[in-house]
């Protein structure tokens with residue numbers, strides 16, 4: 001846990017915790033939130049990228065918290081939730097961007113350990129983080145943005161067995177949250193992006209080249225979209241959002 005160089009949080013500022021906050025969409029979400037006046041906690045396994053995100057968010061005046069952890073580690077997630085509470089005293093938003101896929105993703109070439117790893121990261125871990133943070137989100141009437149995938153909204157043959165199954169199940173996770181937690185004002189969004197030019201593409205069997213990346217969404221497109229959800233008024237729930245590049249077929 002690190003708060004190096006970050007100002008003390010002001011109690012009236014809203015706070016968002018972003019898993020997978022060191023890179024890609026997670027980083028853009030952190031910077032967009034900071035620019036919108038939120039304080040930011042970021043988690044992920046690698047400290048270096050998390051520190052870079054915290055620095056970028058800090059440049060917009062946000063107080064930050066860096067939480068290095070493996071999101072599959074239930075005890076570490078619980079400790080991170082406690083650290084967020086200790087530093088900020090509140091939690092208003094949760095953005096679940098940590099995710100995993102594997103190049104060998106078909107029934108005829110996958111290995112089962114990798115299948116379990118993808119499902120643990122993409123499905124079990126979001127359930128773990130929501131479970132840990134829910135008491136705080138109930139207090140704030142908070143917003144959860146689950147970064148799922150286009151493959152969680154429409155069947156996408158190339159996405160793979162474990163990835164498709166885990167992302168599709170996130171739709172149910174969001175629906176149960178919305179159905180059961182509405183009395184506490186908690187709102188959840190199943191966010192389903194199409195192709196986004198991030199490091200994630202390196203896990204594809206055929207890694208897209210520069211020309212292909214140039215017509216994809218950018219991480220900042222997702223940052224702006226997530227901030228729209230986070231800043232929606234307390235009576236507004238955005239159940240599902242699909243966002244894709246015009247070029248996507």
Ligand SMILES: NC(=O)c1ccc[n+]([C@@H]2O[C@H](COP(=O)([O-])OP(=O)(O)OC[C@H]3O[C@@H](n4cnc5c(N)ncnc54)[C@H](OP(=O)(O)O)[C@@H]3O)[C@@H](O)[C@H]2O)c1
Pocket residue numbers: 019020021022023024025026043044045046047049069070071072096097098099100121147148149150192193194195196197198199200201
């Ligand atoms: N790029 C796309 O085209 C696309 C499209 C639709 C949906 N998505 C989804 O969008 C989300 C964000 O991905 P991205 O495109 O922004 O790629 P990314 O930059 O590779 O982000 C993935 C993040 O997840 C973190 N992560 C992975 N496993 C973790 C673990 N066990 N514990 C903690 N953190 C972990 C990584 O950090 P560490 O490695 O440091 O842990 C990394 O910061 C993912 O859920 C992905 O499935 C991506």
